[in-house]
Amino acid sequence: METHKKISSNVLALVFACLGMILGCVKENIVVETTEQVSITGYFEANPDKFSEFAAILDAANVSSVLNAYGLYTIFAPTNEGVRAYYQRKGKQSASDFTAAELRDLVLFHLLPDTIGTTAFTDGKLNRLTYYGQHLVTGVANVGGVSNTVINRQANLVEGNIAVNNGIIHAIDQVLEPATQTVAQLIESNPDLQIFARALHETGWYNRLNVLPAENPDPDSVRRWFTVLVEPDAVLAEAGFPTYEALRERFSHTGNPADPTDSLYLYVAYHVLPDARYLADIVSRTSHPTWAPLEVITSKYMGQEVLINDDIFNGMHEPGIGIDPAASDRSATNGVLHIAQGHFNIKLRSPIPVYWDLADQPEFRRLPGFRNGSLVHTVNLAQGGSHLEAIRWERDHIQYQANAGEGHFWGDRIMIPMSGTTNIRNHWVEFTTPLLVRGRYKVWVCYRTNPRAPIMQGYFNGVPLPRTLNMAEYNIGNTPEGEMEALGFKRHTNSSSNNFVGRLLGTIDVETTDRHILRFEGIAGGGDANGTWWDMIHFIPVDMDQLYPKFQPNGEIVQRPAN
C-alpha cells in the first residue's frame, strides 16, 4: 500500500506534467469582445495624426457618441490638413470658433446612411442622400497622369473603404461644403443665363424652383427636387433670340407667360425635370418626364457626349442637343443644373402609324440567316444568355424563324412559346415599342394561326387592351374587307389563307411621345411547344386607313390601290 501510495504520487506528478503539456500546446484564444473592429469614432481616436481635428468637430457637434454606437453609416472624413484648410478659408482657428449647430450641419453633410463602398461610386450622385439633405456626387479626375476619386468636386479620396464595426470611412483631403443656392438662384446669379432667368421670373417658375425640398409641399418627394436644362444666352442668341423679348415674342401666344397653357410657360416647363438627375442619371435612362404635361425628353450617350432628343422618328434621324459636361452637374440645394449646347423645345408631331416587324430586331439583323429565303433558319435565344433590346420574356427561349413561308412580311417571324397554365413556357412576354407619337391608335397583332396557342391578355403600359388575343383563331374567309375590319380582322399580307390573321385588340391612348411597354400574359390554355407565331404589330392612328398598306413576303409594301 505504501508503494502504491508512492506510485500514486509519482503518477499524480506525471499527470500534472501531462496536463501542463496539454494546456501548454493549446493556444489561449478567448474572445472578450463581440468584434475586434473599432467604431467610426474609435477609428478617429486611434488615428489622431490623421483625424484629431475631425474628431474634435464630431465632439463639438455632439455626434461622437452616435457614431460610436451601433448603426450603419458611411462617413467622409477630412484629414487634419483638410480641416485646417477649411478653418483658414472660414477665418477660424479651431472647432470651438463655430457654433454647435454649424458643426452639426457640417458633419451631417459628410454622413450618409448605409455602407457605400467605392465600387458604388459613379459619375453622379451617391444613391443615398446625406443626413444634411443634399446629394453628394462622385467622379474621377486625372491630373498629370494620376487619377484620383473626387467627392463633390471638392475633395480627393485619400483612402477609401475603411471598414469599421458601424460602417465605412472614406478619408478625404478637404472638407465638403454643401450648396447654398437653389436652382433658381444658381441660374439667376450666372451672368451667362440671363435670358432664361428672366423667362423663369416671367413664367412664375422662379418661385417654384426657389423652394427647398424640406419646405416643398409636394406630397411626392421626388418632385421636390428639380433638374433644369438651361439654354445659355449665347445658345438662345444663336437660335434667333438675342433678348428675352425675342423669346417671348416667338413663344408667348396667349400674351401671359404665367399661363400654364402659354407656349413660353411650356417651353420653360419642358426644360425642368422632376428629381435631381445628374448626367450619370440622365444617361442611365432613355427618357425623362418633364414638367410640361405628358412631354418627355430622351437621352443617350454617343461617343463621349450626352445627347438629348436624339431620336429616330419615322425612319429619320433627328440630331440631338449636347449637354456641356464641364458646365453641367452643378449642385443646388434643391436640385441640379445642366447647360444645353443647343436650343430645343417640345416637338409638335402628329401621330403617324408604326408598322412594327417583330422579326426585324437589330440583334436578328446580325444573324447570318436573317431574311435568308434559301434557308429554314431557326435561332434560339435563351433568356439570360442572350438578350434583345426590345423584347423581354419570362423563361426558356424564343426563336427567330426565317423562311417561315407565305403570309409573313419578309417571310420571317418570331416564335414565342406561351402558355396560360403550365409553367414550362412563357407566362408573359414584353415588347418595348418603337417611338410612338402622342395620340390614339388602333393596335393590330398580325400572326399565323396555331390551334394550340393559348389565350392572352395584352396590356399597354399596364392598361388592359379591350380584346384578348387568341392566336388559335383563324381569319374569316369570304368576307369583304370592310366587314372584316368591322369585326376586328384584316389581312396584312397578300395571302388569302385564313392561317394569317391581323387582329384588332382595341384602341390605345399614347399619352407621351416615347417608347412604351406592350405586354402579353397567358390567361387560358396550356399552349404549344411550337409556340405562338408573331409577324407584326401595327399601331395605326384611329383616323387613318387600317387595312393598307400590306406587307409582302418579298419585303414589298403595297399601298391601297387608287380607285
Next chain:
Amino acid sequence: MAMIKNIFYVGIALVVLLTASCDKWLELKPEDGLIREDFWKTKEQVAVAVNGIYASLLEDRLVTNLFAWGELRADMVAYTGFATIEELNLMRGNMLPSNALSHWGQLYFSINLCNTVIAFAPLVLENDPTFTQEQLAAYQAEAYAVRALLYFYLYRTFGEVPLQLTPTYNDAAIERKGKNTKEEVYAQIVSDLQWAEQHAPLSHGSIAKDKGRITRYAVHTLMADVFLWEDRFEEALAACDKVIDSRRFGLINAENQSMWFNTVFYEGNSNESIFEFQFHRGKLNPFFNALINANRRFTASELVMEEIYTYDLINIENYDRRGNGAAVRSSDMIIWKFAGASGGQQDMRIRTADESFAHWFVYRYPDVLLMKAEALAWLNRGAEALELVYQIRERAYALETTDLNPSPNSAEDIAYFILQERAREFAFEGKRWFDLLRYAKRNNYAGINTLLEAVLVNVEANSFNSVRNKFRDPNAHYLPVFVDELERDPYMEQNPFYR
C-alpha cells in the same frame, strides 16, 4: 498489484505520447510526402518533378486567372447575371485590393515547382550515373521557360512583383522582401529565356508532348512576345524568324470551318500549335461553369460579331471562319472556342460537362506571324508586315469589311490593323487585354484612347467618365497587390493607384 502498476505506466506512456504529438518539432519527417533527402536520386524522379510543373498549370485557379487577367477588362467578353461581384467589379473598372481576382498565389505555386527543379535536379547527377548533363540541362530549360512564362504573365498584369527564384521547401525559406522593380523582373525573364533557349529540346518525341511541353520553339515564341512588349523589335523579329525558319509549323486552311475548328480547337495540338496547356478527360478545364452551362458567367460581347468579325449581309457563304462557328456562336454569343464540341455554320454541338477539356492555347503559329508583322511595322518594313497579316486573313477568309487597308508607310495604322487582326485570331485566348495594353502604351501611351474605348464596353453609362479617367492613369492598367500579400509581407508595397 504489478498488473495495476503496468497498466498505469503504459497508460501514462500513452498519454505522454499522445500529448507530445501535438508538438511539431518532435516529428521531423512530413507525414504526407517525400522529403528532399529521399527524393532527387534518379532521373525518373526529375522527370516526375518536371511533369509536376506541367500538371500544376492545369489547376483551375491558374487558367481562371489567365482568362480573367487577359480578357475581363477588355472588350470581347461580356458578363451574364451569374458573374460574381468580384468579376463584375473587375469588368466595370472597379478593381480593389480586396478583390481575390488579383490573387497571384497559384502562379507562385507553379513558379516554386520550377525553382525546385532548377535547384535540386543537379543533385541527381551524383546519384544516378545514367543521368547526363544534357538531360539535366534540358529539364532545367523547361523549368526556366515555364518560370519565365509565368513571370511574364505577372509582369504584364501587375507590373512590379516579387521575384522568388529559390525553392521554398519550408517556412524559413520564404523570403519577405517586397516587390522587385519592373526592370529586375524583366531582366530575370529575359535571362531565364536566354538560358532556356540554349538548352531546351527541339522535340520530346511525340506531337502531344511537343505541344504540351516546352520546346525550343516555344522559348523563341515567348522571347518574341517578351521583346515585343518592351518594343525591342529587332530581337523580337529574330526570335520569330527562328520559329518560322524551322518550318515545323504552318497555318491550317480554314475553308472547311468545322474541320478546322475540330483540328485546331476541339482536338488541339494541331500543326498551328506551339504550346498548349493539355487539359484532358481526366483533368478538365474550369470553363464549363464559366462559359458553357446554363448558369455561365460570361459570353462574348455584342461587338465581337458586330465590329470584330462583322457579317456579310448579302452573301451568307462569305464569313470569317474564325467568327461565328469557331470563336463564338452568334445566336447566343457563347464563347465557342472553349464551349464547342463541333464548329461550323450548322449543327453546332456544345460540349457536355465531361467534354470540357479544350486546351489553353498559349501560343499558336499565327501569333508568331503577327508578332513578326508588328515588329516589322515598327522597323519601317510595312509592306512585309502587311504580307504576313494578309496571309493570316486569307487562310481565315476574313471579310473585306475588316480590311483596314493601311498604308505600308504608316507604322501606326499597320499596328492598329494588327491589333484588330489579333482580336479576330486569338479571340478569348487570354490575349486581348495584353494586346490592347501593348498597343496603348507604345510611344508614351499614344494609343491610350483605343484602350479606354475597350475598357468602357462593360461599364455602365453612369460611370463612363469616372472609369475613363481612372484608366488615364497608367498605374490603373495593372492590378493591385491582393490584401493578404500586403499583410503577410511588411515590405510589400501597393500599386499607388490602389492606395
